Amino acid sequence: DIQMTQSPSFVSASVGDRVTITCRASQGIGTWLAWYQQKPGKAPNLLIYSASSLQSGVPSRFSGSGSGTAFTLTINTLQPDDFATYFCQQSSGFPFTFGQGTKLEIK
């Protein structure tokens, strides 16, 4: 299986800050990479697909970049609603696999 490793596991930030989360794949996955936001007790919500394509309805303060084995999710100008857990997911090789998650907490 392709292993996905996110860093950091926890990040503390304030409203208005810019945050970057990194995801690394154990082998090259091209741009077959998605990012999700999950809030407690809820299903994940797709933010980014194909590494950098913004899903319809997702605010433009979210952006993704990268290819191959290294990817980033950037959230500009953090809003109160953004404090949640974020996961990356590869769909290059089956089984599709997820990172372990990054919890974004309010400082």
Add this chain to the structure above:
Amino acid sequence: QLQLQESGPGLVKPSETLSLTCTVSGGSITSSDYYWAWLRQAPGKGLEWIGNIYNSGSTAFNPSLKSRVTMSVDASKNQLSLKLRSVTAADTAVYYCASTTTIVRGAIERWGQGVLVTVSS
């Protein structure tokens, strides 16, 4: 807009079979626009992909679960089903049905709300 809703027992005994149904509304389960997936998330843990089922009826399962999993589609009811045999406590999780399209290249566009299944005697 496509909506998915999981249903099934919240408690299953060890060694028995977990059976869940996902009812799809707002679109046809046989549409070539979508394919379907089941995923799970153990309490406080990350997400695990169980498998995919396509409108052709073909399936792809996570090798770690392949020997115990069955997925099927009931077009007459617009429902998906998941069966997981010989469950243990390690199978305790929130189970999600989900849909994706070729546009988002394997990402999950729509999720059900999830159903918590606890394996315990």
